[in-house]
Amino acid sequence: MTYDVVKIGIVGMGHVGPHAASALINWGVADVIYVSDIDEKKAQAEQLDLMDSTAFLPRPTRVISVGADYEVLARADVIINAAGDITKVATNRDGELYGTTDIARTFVGRIAAAGFEGFWINVSNPCDVVTRLVHELSGLPSNHVLGTGTSLDSARLRRAISQRTGLSIQSIDAYMLGEHGASEVAAFSQVSIAGKPLAELAVERPGRFGFSGDDVERDGLNGGYDIYNTKHCTEYGIGAAAARLAAAIVRGERTVLPASVYLCGQYGQSGFYISTPAVIGADGVEDIYELRLTDTERERFLASCDKVKHNYELVRDHAARAS
Numbered sequence: 001m002t003y004d005v006v007k008i009g010i011v012g013m014g015h016v017g018p019h020a021a022s023a024l025i026n027w028g029v030a031d032v033i034y035v036s037d038i039d040e041k042k043a044q045a046e047q048l049d050l051m052d053s054t055a056f057l058p059r060p061t062r063v064i065s066v067g068a069d070y071e072v073l074a075r076a077d078v079i080i081n082a083a084g085d086i087t088k089v090a091t092n093r094d095g096e097l098y099g100t101t102d103i104a105r106t107f108v109g110r111i112a113a114a115g116f117e118g119f120w121i122n123v124s125n126p127c128d129v130v131t132r133l134v135h136e137l138s139g140l141p142s143n144h145v146l147g148t149g150t151s152l153d154s155a156r157l158r159r160a161i162s163q164r165t166g167l168s169i170q171s172i173d174a175y176m177l178g179e180h181g182a183s184e185v186a187a188f189s190q191v192s193i194a195g196k197p198l199a200e201l202a203v204e205r206p207g208r209f210g211f212s213g214d215d216v217e218r219d220g221l222n223g224g225y226d227i228y229n230t231k232h233c234t235e236y237g238i239g240a241a242a243a244r245l246a247a248a249i250v251r252g253e254r255t256v257l258p259a260s261v262y263l264c265g266q267y268g269q270s271g272f273y274i275s276t277p278a279v280i281g282a283d284g285v286e287d288i289y290e291l292r293l294t295d296t297e298r299e300r301f302l303a304s305c306d307k308v309k310h311n312y313e314l315v316r317d318h319a320a321r322a323s
């Protein structure tokens with residue numbers, strides 16, 4: 001699919017939403033960005049600030065504030081969901097479990113009823129659970145809905161390896177898999193640089209490449225809280241991650257990126273969202289890759305799947321009790 005005019009909607013203009021918008025504007029990805037927030041004044045203020053930034057850029061982008069008129073977002077090609085309450089994840093991303101899912105119920109169905117046929121990229125936490133709910137409420141095929149998942153955590157893992165090796169982040173092929181949360185796993189056995197497995201490099205040049213997998217996994221896993229504990233949010237990395245996925249879709253890139261995707265038999269798992277590398281392009285999630293893991297990595301990945309599925313059951317019970 002090619003777009004004459006690329007329209008992207010963003011729900012939730014707290015920290016993440018505006019940074020995703022800013023990345024899309026700076027990269028020249030979108031012609032129109034609809035910004036939505038239950039706090040209409042906040043959405044309007046962000047609209048004006050973002051529009052001011054366009055005066056300094058080569059390509060014009062229209063930013064339109066729609067407040068809580070969610071139906072307008074049905075005109076978008078891609079919608080990013082960043083609605084939530086970041087103060088609730090002070091110790092654990094599951095702190096938003098009922099909040100963000102209740103919030104998603106207020107707009108995903110309305111946007112679907114207004115005829116939305118595009119793509120959802122969910123950022124809100126707990127990311128894999130909210131992504132699954134968005135898929136369920138949207139009525140869209142599973143390849144039209146994805147979550148940022150471990151895209152950010154994988155960037156943190158690559159950053160940690162980059163800091164230890166002195167090589168650029170772009171030179172490091174490494175993935176965090178599983179839940180975007182405490183149970184995620186670094187696929188350390190599959191890290192490669194220059195087409196060589198890290199394990200081989202570690203034998204050849206231990207001084208540069210012989211660092212501990214546990215240490216870099218810790219950075220991938222806890223990197224968010226290292227930032228959150230000081231500034232009480234994370235915004236640049238995740239804004240860029242969401243924008244990157246949106247760009248890959250509207251440009252039809254077929255780029256391999258880690259994302260929370262609907263498993264259909266990969267790792268022996270099906271019917272829910274969790275992160276693994278995927279091909280992102282004009283059809284959204286066009287292919288899903290299963291990595292060859294060590295027994296321990298696989299065991300941990302499967303435990304992560306169990307946790308995400310269990311959290312979804314909690315959300316389902318919560319919704320049943322409320323109805």
Ligand SMILES: NC(=O)c1ccc[n+]([C@@H]2O[C@H](COP(=O)([O-])OP(=O)(O)OC[C@H]3O[C@@H](n4cnc5c(N)ncnc54)[C@H](O)[C@@H]3O)[C@@H](O)[C@H]2O)c1
Binds near residue numbers: 037234
């Ligand atoms: N997946 C990731 O890697 C990652 C990283 C950072 C943040 N997050 C998550 O992204 C979400 C947003 O983070 P943030 O720091 O921007 O949070 P925030 O609390 O700063 O902003 C959330 C915004 O959502 C708005 N909102 C709430 N209910 C709404 C509704 N019904 N309709 C429209 N807007 C609504 C709020 O008014 C607020 O402006 C959170 O769930 C957070 O945990 C995920």
